[in-house]
Amino acid sequence: MADGARRCPPVGPVRVTPEDARYEDLIRGVNHRFAGSPQEIRVVGTAEQTVAAVQDAVDAGLRLAVRSGGHCLDDLVDGPDTAFLIDLSELNQVYYDPGMGAFAVEPGARLGDVYRTLYKGWGVTVPGGASPTVAAGGHFVGGGYGMLTRRYGCVVDFLQAVEVVVVDASGRARLVVATRDDEGELGDLWWAHTGGGGGTFGVVTRYWLRTADASGTDPSGLLPRPPAAVLDSLVTWSWQDMSEERFSRLMRNHAEWHERNSAPDSPYASLFSVLGVMHRASGVLLMSTQMDATVPDARGLLQAYVDALDEGVGLRPAHTVRFRPWLETTLHPTLPDTVTGMRSKGKAAYLLKGYTDRQLAALYEGLTGEGYANPGAGVLFMSYGGAVRAVAPDATATAQRSAVLKALFVTLWREADEDARHLDWIRCLYREVYAHSGGVPVPDGASDGTYVNYPDTDLADPEWNTSGVPWYTLCYKDNYPRLQRGKARWDPKGIFRHALSVEPAREQGA
Numbered sequence: 001m002a003d004g005a006r007r008c009p010p011v012g013p014v015r016v017t018p019e020d021a022r023y024e025d026l027i028r029g030v031n032h033r034f035a036g037s038p039q040e041i042r043v044v045g046t047a048e049q050t051v052a053a054v055q056d057a058v059d060a061g062l063r064l065a066v067r068s069g070g071h072c073l074d075d076l077v078d079g080p081d082t083a084f085l086i087d088l089s090e091l092n093q094v095y096y097d098p099g100m101g102a103f104a105v106e107p108g109a110r111l112g113d114v115y116r117t118l119y120k121g122w123g124v125t126v127p128g129g130a131s132p133t134v135a136a137g138g139h140f141v142g143g144g145y146g147m148l149t150r151r152y153g154c155v156v157d158f159l160q161a162v163e164v165v166v167v168d169a170s171g172r173a174r175l176v177v178a179t180r181d182d183e184g185e186l187g188d189l190w191w192a193h194t195g196g197g198g199g200t201f202g203v204v205t206r207y208w209l210r211t212a213d214a215s216g217t218d219p220s221g222l223l224p225r226p227p228a229a230v231l232d233s234l235v236t237w238s239w240q241d242m243s244e245e246r247f248s249r250l251m252r253n254h255a256e257w258h259e260r261n262s263a264p265d266s267p268y269a270s271l272f273s274v275l276g277v278m279h280r281a282s283g284v285l286l287m288s289t290q291m292d293a294t295v296p297d298a299r300g301l302l303q304a305y306v307d308a309l310d311e312g313v314g315l316r317p318a319h320t321v322r323f324r325p326w327l328e329t330t331l332h333p334t335l336p337d338t339v340t341g342m343r344s345k346g347k348a349a350y351l352l353k354g355y356t357d358r359q360l361a362a363l364y365e366g367l368t369g370e371g372y373a374n375p376g377a378g379v380l381f382m383s384y385g386g387a388v389r390a391v392a393p394d395a396t397a398t399a400q401r402s403a404v405l406k407a408l409f410v411t412l413w414r415e416a417d418e419d420a421r422h423l424d425w426i427r428c429l430y431r432e433v434y435a436h437s438g439g440v441p442v443p444d445g446a447s448d449g450t451y452v453n454y455p456d457t458d459l460a461d462p463e464w465n466t467s468g469v470p471w472y473t474l475c476y477k478d479n480y481p482r483l484q485r486g487k488a489r490w491d492p493k494g495i496f497r498h499a500l501s502v503e504p505a506r507e508q509g510a
Helices: 047-060 111-122 136-141 184-192 244-260 298-310 326-331 357-368 386-390 416-433 471-490
Strands: 014-016 040-043 064-067 084-087 094-097 102-105 159-167 173-179 203-209 229-238 271-278 284-292 318-325 343-351 377-383 405-413
Touching (some): 040 047, 047 064, 047 084, 047 159, 047 203, 094 111, 102 111, 111 136, 111 326, 136 203, 173 184, 184 471, 229 326, 244 271, 244 357, 244 377, 271 298, 284 298, 298 318, 318 326, 343 416, 357 377, 377 416, 405 416
Antiparallel strands (some): 014 040, 094 102, 102 203, 159 173, 159 203, 229 284, 229 318, 271 284, 343 405, 377 405
16 A cells, blocks of 8 residues: 555454344345345455455355445345355545556445545546445446446446455465556456456455556546536436337337447437336336536537437426536435345346337336336336447456446335245346347347346346356356456465356366
8 A cells, every 4th residue: 555545544353243233234235135144244444454354264164255335236245155254344445556656446435435535636537336335346346337437438447456365276365466467367367357246356455547548647637537517417207198109119219319329439428317217106207317517518418318218209208407516416416325225136238229119018018017016116227338339348357348228127125025026026027028038138139148246146047047148148248268267367266256256267178
């Protein structure tokens, strides 16, 4: 760590066992559908403490898992097999490291704090997620995207280096730093952290971020600058007036607009939206949109986007626009995080183009049919493309560089005795939408697999994935063999594993 970077003494190490009063508060993350029962939770505040924690778990033969912010959608962290949980939430500093010539972000740092520190300190940012409470740890390693992604790309497009606790073949835990400039085995380790997903290769204790072609030593020129102000808008359509024909036209308009306007040099590269087609029980379909207010004719471009979506629908949606400073809207988004403390299930997909008539009919039926009503259930369609498409699919482990939209199927509820009903709804809806390809978004001319940061263990279950295409192809496409090579080299004992972790490459003939 650079001299003077840490502003206060670190927390930890803290050992929390089931007898400790703090245990119940630390055994679950954001998704309350899961609660682990580890023998020990180790709260760490430095890289050295993290090495010691990993070594203790290895020496004791305990299955370990790692939590930074707790936003994992499935039970990869809080599953029944986790016996030793490493809590990185107190390893949360953000600072400029002159020795590396890049900005250091520790894994427990929440995105809101990352944005605030980078912007207040140097006027820069990274194109990360919209939820200020998500931590950098798992978000960055899975690729990372958000409201500035169409303009600047994914977070991992700015990954200069990564510091990781790995375990060698002798069972010794140690720190390794891998950089963008490394080749061979170290190059594979850096590359694995540009979209390979968390919990597979080791424990990240620090990321360094810098624009790849940046020059000079002035920190304010080493990462992109966010817009000074944004147009922050909310568009709503009433379900009461939304026939199936109108719904299908709206969805086609939305997808076709993104197909036309997602090139890296598009005048709409600074526009990002989330279209939430929630269950009819919610009363409305809504869209949150953010656009750089300094773009010439920004208001006109934004209104033209909304008009394009309503063409042929004819409902004249309510549209409110606020002119807001960038940091204010980033730290206090129009649609706040309502997931924390809920039980939830998510299933994701990348879209190269919009859904077919049959898929739209299945989606409409799932959102309006008899037998299930939940205002917290639906599908979110997030803008993608733009600068993402300027990067080759094998330049990072983030393979889906041609997609124009991301879809997240989601349902939220509170009571444990309702689990089966909500899980059945989302699983059946997803299967019906992708019935033509075995119930999952197999990469083809219209779909491009799924996002590893929205983990879904159903993808590895033949009951729900009948495509014959394995989960890892859906997540990584042609990039999987290189991830396997990195896994075999850097985790030879299989210490870091979960239901969707990369499997090591097998030797020929083995």
